[in-house]
Amino acid sequence: MVECVVRNWQGEEVGQATLELRVAREESAAHIVHRALVRQMTNARQGTASTKTRAEVRGGGRKPWRQKGTGRARAGSIRSPLWRGGGVIFGPKPRNYEIKMNRKERRLALRTALASRATDMIVVEDFAEQLSRPKTKELVAAIARWGIEPEAKVLLILPELAQNVYLSARNVEKLNLIPATQLNVYDLLNADKIVVTASAIKKIQEVYGE
Template identity: 40%
Template sequence: MDLPVIQADGNPSGTVAVDDAVFGVPFKEPLVHQVVTAYLAGGRAGTSAQKNRSQVRGGGRKPFRQKGTGSARAGTIRSPLWRGGGTIFAASTRSYAQKVNRKAYRVALRSILSELVRQERLRLCDAIELEEPRTRLLIALLRQLGVVDNRRILLITAEHHESLALACRNVVGVNACEVAHIDPVSLIDHDTVILTSAALKKLELSLQ
């Protein structure tokens, strides 16, 4: 499969042959859903915690005698029925992590990338670089690439570019990352994904 490549000034630079095993596979929605769910679950803190009746301090003594008071019997002041008592089904710290096989994760990434190509949301660029971390330079670059009006843009480079990363922090909806740090949620969440030629080679090599 051949995909068009553009230069940083927006002019066409020709085409490049991409691996059909990475950019030409069917979209596997159940697998993508599983991987995305697992990825989002792994980001949950899982730190919510409450105390049940055995964890609340105090309540070792019976508050009043069993019979003769007219009140309902009680064995501890830390009963969930009492103010200051424990919680019946107390939440505890837990891990929400879900295991996803490495092979399944790679298949899901290939499926997402192929769908981006079919929806014309993936663009290839020779190189994306900024001389200095300036917002105006980034806006000018996006305007030349023809994506300045898109709501969410992801710029993927082969290596980390500090100037590009700093400039993107000041523009809402524009993010930059190196190809080694891409994830399925970021690919799906952005309207346009721009991939450099160097990042393309690394991506194909990692997903083969």
């Protein structure tokens, strides 16, 4: 169970929020979170790197010179991997880097990662109505009032993406904005501070709580 202080738009403490999530056992928590992180980062690879072998490089069908009598080394093709412009030996070819992980394990790793960041989590009241129009300056000022340093990487979790909040946040370099239904292990571990709205806490409990 995670207990957090709830702050309002001005940064004042106005209550408490509780997040109850079933997490992995302490002895296996780091292992399962690491597996989920490796899976996410590996699955993000496109796997489109490709080089041509000597059979695929254009040209080189004719033997460049006769086998014997020239004093030169024997050569059968100008597309030999030993030649400039030749094929590549054991170069990369398109491949699938996908790693599979059971859905229950993925969700357990996500809950464990979120619970592990409890000390860096700041719960705030819903503030979408405070931004009647997109205003990056006001959002940055609010983040400072919540006690977050300007150079910190911040993950802002909302129940759903509000247009004015999204437009206010998209130009802040170290601010990452995601809806509660799209939580992932990398973003949770990469952020220095995690800001969650009160309604997003309920959404997380509803979607990921077991």
